[in-house]
Amino acid sequence: GAGVSQSPSNKVTEKGKDVELRCDPISGHTALYWYRQSLGQGLEFLIYFQGNSAPDKSGLPSDRFSAERTGGSVSTLTIQRTQQEDSAVYLCASSFHHNEQFFGPGTRLTVL
Amino acid sequence: KQEVTQIPAALSVPEGENLVLNCSFTDSAIYNLQWFRQDPGKGLTSLLLIQSSQREQTSGRLNASLDKSSGRSTLYIAASQPGDSATYLCAVTPRSGANSKLTFGKGITLSVRP
Numbered sequence: 398g399a400g401v402s403q404s405p406s407n408k409v410t411e412k413g414k415d416v417e418l419r420c421d422p423i424s425g426h427t428a429l430y431w432y433r434q435s436l437g438q439g440l441e442f443l444i445y446f447q448g449n450s451a452p453d454k455s456g457l458p459s460d461r462f463s464a465e466r467t468g469g470s471v472s473t474l475t476i477q478r479t480q481q482e483d484s485a486v487y488l489c490a491s492s493f494h495h496n497e498q499f500f501g502p503g504t505r506l507t508v509l
Numbered sequence: 510k511q512e513v514t515q516i517p518a519a520l521s522v523p524e525g526e527n528l529v530l531n532c533s534f535t536d537s538a539i540y541n542l543q544w545f546r547q548d549p550g551k552g553l554t555s556l557l558l559i560q561s562s563q564r565e566q567t568s569g570r571l572n573a574s575l576d577k578s579s580g581r582s583t584l585y586i587a588a589s590q591p592g593d594s595a596t597y598l599c600a601v602t603p604r605s606g607a608n609s610k611l612t613f614g615k616g617i618t619l620s621v622r623p
Binding site for chain 2: 401430439445501503
């Protein structure tokens with residue numbers, strides 16, 4: 398079956414611009430996660446959605462970052478007023494409740 | 510705060526060798542542990558998931574073990590092949606709370622020489 402998909406695969410933007418990253422989870426998965434992978438920092442958790450519960454935003458690095466999950470499916474991660482330190486690979490994952498997480502291919506964001 | 514450590518950061522072995530990748534974590538209150546593989550420029554591929562109540566899981570040439578009390582997991586790769594060259598990451602999910610976010614180690618970059 399279809400796995401987790403993310404778009405775009407690459408995004409180059411200028412400092413100060415807003416960007417939106419999209420994630421389509423595996424159908425039927427109740428949980429959706431966003432992670433960020435950057436050189437020297439490894440993989441770090443950003444935000445977590447589980448069903449209709451309030452999202453856990455504890456990993457978001459600043460208030461420039463926000464995410465939505467519409468209809469319990471597709472999620473969008475928005476970064477406002479991008480900074481060069483936001484350059485990283487943004488990975489989305491989904492799972493059925495607390496079980497095995499499956500990752501998408503990621504979006505490579507470059508802020509010039 | 511949970512910390513996951515993977516040492517060494519890089520490993521090079523000749524083809525055919527059996528090898529063990531180590532992972533340690535500081536808080537034994539985990540729900541499960543997952544091993545992933547990441548190829549350059551790609552996302553993560555799940556290899557094995559071990560629930561906290563389990564001791565090991567096997568898939569093909571891979572075997573992962575878990576010793577929760579000592580905060581350790583190992584990934585055993587039998588008869589390594591050049592195609593096994595990749596970065597291997599382990600990650601744990603906390604037992605408490607409703608959030609099953611993964612805490613990752615920094616990974617071990619494996620190179621299998623033909």
